[in-house]
Amino acid sequence: MDYQHLITFIMEMLGTIAFASSGAMTAVEKNMDIFGVSVLGVVTATGGGLIRDLVLGITPPGMFRDPVYALAAIVTSCCLFWILYAKKEWLSGAFRTTYDKIMLAFDAVGLGIFTAVGISTAVQNGYRDNLFLLVFVGTITGVGGGILRDVLAGETPYIFVKHVYACASIAGALFYILLQEGFGQVTAMFGASALVILLRFLAAHYKWNLPRLKGSD
Amino acid sequence: MDYQHLITFIMEMLGTIAFASSGAMTAVEKNMDIFGVSVLGVVTATGGGLIRDLVLGITPPGMFRDPVYALAAIVTSCCLFWILYAKKEWLSGAFRTTYDKIMLAFDAVGLGIFTAVGISTAVQNGYRDNLFLLVFVGTITGVGGGILRDVLAGETPYIFVKHVYACASIAGALFYILLQEGFGQVTAMFGASALVILLRFLAAHYKWNLPRLKGSD
Amino acid sequence: MDYQHLITFIMEMLGTIAFASSGAMTAVEKNMDIFGVSVLGVVTATGGGLIRDLVLGITPPGMFRDPVYALAAIVTSCCLFWILYAKKEWLSGAFRTTYDKIMLAFDAVGLGIFTAVGISTAVQNGYRDNLFLLVFVGTITGVGGGILRDVLAGETPYIFVKHVYACASIAGALFYILLQEGFGQVTAMFGASALVILLRFLAAHYKWNLPRLKGSD
Numbered sequence: 066m067d068y069q070h071l072i073t074f075i076m077e078m079l080g081t082i083a084f085a086s087s088g089a090m091t092a093v094e095k096n097m098d099i100f101g102v103s104v105l106g107v108v109t110a111t112g113g114g115l116i117r118d119l120v121l122g123i124t125p126p127g128m129f130r131d132p133v134y135a136l137a138a139i140v141t142s143c144c145l146f147w148i149l150y151a152k153k154e155w156l157s158g159a160f161r162t163t164y165d166k167i168m169l170a171f172d173a174v175g176l177g178i179f180t181a182v183g184i185s186t187a188v189q190n191g192y193r194d195n196l197f198l199l200v201f202v203g204t205i206t207g208v209g210g211g212i213l214r215d216v217l218a219g220e221t222p223y224i225f226v227k228h229v230y231a232c233a234s235i236a237g238a239l240f241y242i243l244l245q246e247g248f249g250q251v252t253a254m255f256g257a258s259a260l261v262i263l264l265r266f267l268a269a270h271y272k273w274n275l276p277r278l279k280g281s282d
Numbered sequence: 283m284d285y286q287h288l289i290t291f292i293m294e295m296l297g298t299i300a301f302a303s304s305g306a307m308t309a310v311e312k313n314m315d316i317f318g319v320s321v322l323g324v325v326t327a328t329g330g331g332l333i334r335d336l337v338l339g340i341t342p343p344g345m346f347r348d349p350v351y352a353l354a355a356i357v358t359s360c361c362l363f364w365i366l367y368a369k370k371e372w373l374s375g376a377f378r379t380t381y382d383k384i385m386l387a388f389d390a391v392g393l394g395i396f397t398a399v400g401i402s403t404a405v406q407n408g409y410r411d412n413l414f415l416l417v418f419v420g421t422i423t424g425v426g427g428g429i430l431r432d433v434l435a436g437e438t439p440y441i442f443v444k445h446v447y448a449c450a451s452i453a454g455a456l457f458y459i460l461l462q463e464g465f466g467q468v469t470a471m472f473g474a475s476a477l478v479i480l481l482r483f484l485a486a487h488y489k490w491n492l493p494r495l496k497g498s499d
Numbered sequence: 500m501d502y503q504h505l506i507t508f509i510m511e512m513l514g515t516i517a518f519a520s521s522g523a524m525t526a527v528e529k530n531m532d533i534f535g536v537s538v539l540g541v542v543t544a545t546g547g548g549l550i551r552d553l554v555l556g557i558t559p560p561g562m563f564r565d566p567v568y569a570l571a572a573i574v575t576s577c578c579l580f581w582i583l584y585a586k587k588e589w590l591s592g593a594f595r596t597t598y599d600k601i602m603l604a605f606d607a608v609g610l611g612i613f614t615a616v617g618i619s620t621a622v623q624n625g626y627r628d629n630l631f632l633l634v635f636v637g638t639i640t641g642v643g644g645g646i647l648r649d650v651l652a653g654e655t656p657y658i659f660v661k662h663v664y665a666c667a668s669i670a671g672a673l674f675y676i677l678l679q680e681g682f683g684q685v686t687a688m689f690g691a692s693a694l695v696i697l698l699r700f701l702a703a704h705y706k707w708n709l710p711r712l713k714g715s716d
Contacts, residue, residue, distance in 0.1 A: 092659065098709035100666055101659025115554075120332075122341025124556025125632055132631040150712060197349040198342055212434075217646075219655050221436050225309065225318025232317055275315035278367055337549075339558025414566040415559055429651075438653050442526065442535025449534055492532035495584055 069251055073178065076258065078137060080175020083168050084110040085138035088214045089145045093156075095218050099146050105214055106142030111135050113209030117183050117202045121190055169269055176230070177261035180207040180237045181254040188250065196242060203238035204231060207261070229268035229275065237261035286468055290395065293475065295354060297392020300385050301327040302355035305431045306362045310373075312435050316363050322431055323359025328352050330426030334400050334419045338407055390482035393447070394475035397424040397454045402471060405462070413459060420455035421448060424478070446485035446492065454478035503685055507612065510692065512571060514609020517602050518544040519572035522648045523579045527590075529652050533580050539648055540576030545569050547643030551617050551636045555624055607699035610664070611692035614641040614671045619688055622679070630676060637672035638665060641695070663702035663709065671695035 088109030092102040111128040118126035128135050149156060155164075183206025184199050192198050208224050208231045215222040224231045241257035248256070267273065305326030309319040328345040335343035345352050366373060372381075400423025401416050409415050425441050425448045432439040441448045458474035465473070484490065522543030526536040545562040552560035562569050583590060589598075617640025618633050626632050642658050642665045649656040658665045675691035682690070701707065 093712055095655060095659075096711055096713045097655070097659040098711040100709050101656075102711075104659065104665075119336060119553060120342055120346070122339070122556070125554055125626065125629070129554070129629060129632040129635065135631065146712075150710065153712065156712075192342065195342070195346060197352065198346040201346065216433060216650060217656060217659075219436065219653065221312060221314070222318075222434060225312075225314040225321065225434075231321075275317050276367065277313055277315040277319075278310055278363075278370065278373075279313045336553060337559055337563070339556070409559065412559070412563060414569065415563040418563065433650060436653065438529060438531070439535075439651060442529075442531040442538065442651075448538075492534050493584065494530055494532040494536075495527055495580075495587065495590075496530045 073182070073254070076174050076178035077134065077182065079171045080178050081110045081134050081137045082141050083171030083175045084210050085141040086145055086168055087172065087211070088138075089142035091214055091218050091220075092142075093146065093149060099143065102146045103139050103142045105217060106145075107135050107138045108217060109210040109214040110138035110141075111210065112213040113179060113183070113206040113211075116209040116213075117186065117206045120202060120205070121187060121192070123186075123190065127186070169265075173262045173265035173269075174258075176207045176234055176265060177237060177258035180204065180234045180261055181241055181257045182206060184238055184241045184257070185250060185254060188245070193245075199242055200235060200238045203241065203257075204234045207231075207234035207237075226277075229264065229273045232275065233261045233264035233268060236264055290399070290471070293391055293395040294351065294399065296388045297395050298327045298351050298354045299358050300388030300392045301427050302358040303362055303385055304389065304428070305355075306359035308431055308435050308437075309359075310363065310366055316360065319363045320356050320359045322434060323362075324352050324355045325434060326427040326431040327355035327358075328427065329430040330396060330400070330423040330428075333426040333430075334403065334423045337419060337422070338404060338409070340403075340407065344403070386482075386486055390479045390486075391475075393424045393451055393482060394454060394478035397421065397451045397478055398458055398471040398474045399423060401455055401458045401474070402467060405467065410462075416459055417452060417455045420458065420474075421451045424448075424451035424454075443494075446481065446490045449492065450478045450481035450485060453481055507616070507688070510608055510612035511568065511616065513605045514612050515544045515568050515571045516575050517605030517609045518644050519575040520579055520602055521606065521645070522572075523576035525648055525652050525654075526576075527580065527583060533577065536580045537573050537576045539651060540579075541569050541572045542651060543644040543648040544572035544575075545644065546647040547613060547617070547640040547645075550643040550647075551620065551640045554636060554639070555621060555626070557620075557624065561620070603699075603703055607696045607703075608692075610641045610668055610699060611671060611695035614638065614668045614695055615675055615688040615691045616640060618672055618675045618691070619684060622684065627679075633676055634669060634672045637675065637691075638668045641665075641668035641671075660711075663698065663707045666709065667695045667698035667702060670698055 085106035088105035088107070089102045091109075092105040095101075097105065111134055114128055115126045118124070155161060180203045184203040186206075187199055187202045211224055212222045237257040237260050240260045241253045244253035244256045302323035305322040305324070306319045308326075309322040312318075314322065328351055331345055332343045335341070372378065397420045401420040403423075404416055404419045428441060429439045454474040454477050457477045458470045461470035461473045519540035522539035522541070523536045526539040529535075531539065545568055548562055549560045552558070589595065614637045618637040620640075621627075621633055621636045645658055646656045671691040671694050674694045675687045678687035678690045
């Protein structure tokens with residue numbers, strides 16, 4: 066199934082670029098130096114998988130056995146830094162609006178594929194029957210990097226306050242578990258990714274929010 | 283020893299409810315949505331055990347092998363959220379005062395039993411003779427969830443600034459190690475729990491504080 | 500090679516004292532109590548090695564198998580606390596200036612030796628050929644404690660915003676990997692430490708900073 070691996074790899078790369086960019090952009094807005102920008106980019110792109118591997122007892126974690134994702138995250142972060150360094154006016158205005166829209170799409174793809182890859186990793190390590198663990202590792206692979214990004218930047222994690230984000234990942238994880246019983250891993254992987262991406266677009270478009278006590282601001 | 287397991291389970295459940303409630307309440311006060319409220323509830327209730335299991339190399343961590351505690355934490359957090367959503371006035375006033383008193387009691391029970399269960403887990407995994415490790419895992423099982431809660435909420439961890447909290451846990455851990463030599467695990471477990479609960483009530487009642495440079499505020 | 504172990508031990512102790520002091524000082528400035536001061540001291544001194552060991556799958560982590568460093572960090576933190584408790588005026592003025600200079604030297608020694616020990620640990624555990632992992636564990640052993648210190652204190656991690664710090668550690672890690680091919684572990688260890696120390700002194704003296712978008716403040 067060569068196509069399957071290629072498509073997975075492309076989706077993971079789009080996700081890595083989107084996640085690294087969101088980390089790097091957060092760091093730029095906190096006026097970190099280029100080292101901080103790179104670290105926040107890498108942490109956002111690979112942190113979810115790192116937590117997953119620690120919980121599953123996979124050492125050294127996958128990001129060190131196949132460093133292509135970490136390197137892609139570093140390159141992405143540095144490029145973003147130098148572009149913004151040269152063109153500071155791009156931090157706002159029409160360019161930023163277009164950039165944010167592209168990144169929203171990449172980010173949705175990343176959230177979808179990372180959630181699916183997270184569960185797939187747990188299944189391959191023999192945890193197919195532990196539903197709670199599967200949902201957890203799928204979701205943490207998707208959203209863990211963003212949580213670490215916000216904690217390191219001193220922010221309340223985005224996923225706790227804004228829009229339907231982690232819930233899209235949880236829904237995808239549950240859909241994966243449902244699909245793998247009847248249709249196998251490959252269908253589950255792409256079906257779950259597609260659902261997450263769909264939910265994220267709907268949530269962003271219709272500004273879905275979960276209820277909270279004092280209302281949304 | 284059926285009674286022993288039942289009592290341990292009831293104490294752990296009281297602790298889970300108290301810890302989840304404190305996480306959920308912190309999230310409500312930060313105006314997080316119901317997802318954030320649930321996550322902070324679960325993290326506070328199970329985070330200490332999670333860190334303990336990562337340090338001891340127990341994978342997947344216990345919270346995934348026996349998810350009843352995580353589920354209890356989620357249910358507790360959601361109930362608290364919906365009650366406060368329906369009755370916002372309960373966030374302050376006489377209801378809150380009574381609630382805080384009950385939670386103080388539950389929390390003390392939880393701190394005691396979690397400390398004892400933490401050491402017991404390490405002993406069962408063959409680390410009986412490593413005193414420093416035993417004290418660490420006992421204390422981190424008791425207070426680790428609260429530290430993660432405060433970091434995720436962007437607060438200075440409570441246990442570093444207010445009242446005698448972690449010290450009660452450390453005292454209980456040391457008492458456990460002392461008791462297990464002469465009286466076995468069961469006595470050590472309940473003796474240590476009882477000491478922690480006693481110390482917490484005394485500390486709360488007499489407003490014990492550890493010294494700091496600029497005085498308590 | 501008795502001398503080698505002795506020198507390594509002395510360098511690690513100087514680093515432990517410097518790292519613990521920086522954690523304890525941060526805690527004092529946040530008005531934490533003596534427990535918080537001790538915890539932040541220990542976390543800063545041993546946190547880097549703890550993350551390294553979790554990533555490498557070494558459980559329980561080294562800080563529990565040889566608690567002398569954790570104990571040295573606790574003693575250092577408590578001494579600093581009581582000295583400042585007795586002599587609050589030492590928090591500023593000429594004493595503080597001298598103290599900061601000594602600590603800068605100790606800290607550079609610690610950063611150097613911790614980076615080298617981190618890589619050496621990974622090599623001993625069979626990861627000699629994974630360059631990315633070696634650089635990561637060397638750097639995280641050097642700077643991880645400081646990151647945890649700042650996260651727990653609610654600060655943006657120092658290493659993301661100020662002076663050339665982590666980069667000195669990364670340069671040392673790369674130098675170690677280069678040296679170990681031709682000259683063996685011992686030379687690599689001391690050569691890499693020396694380079695880190697040199698870079699830190701140069702960076703502090705000439706106020707080297709990495710570029711950032713909005714300039715240094």
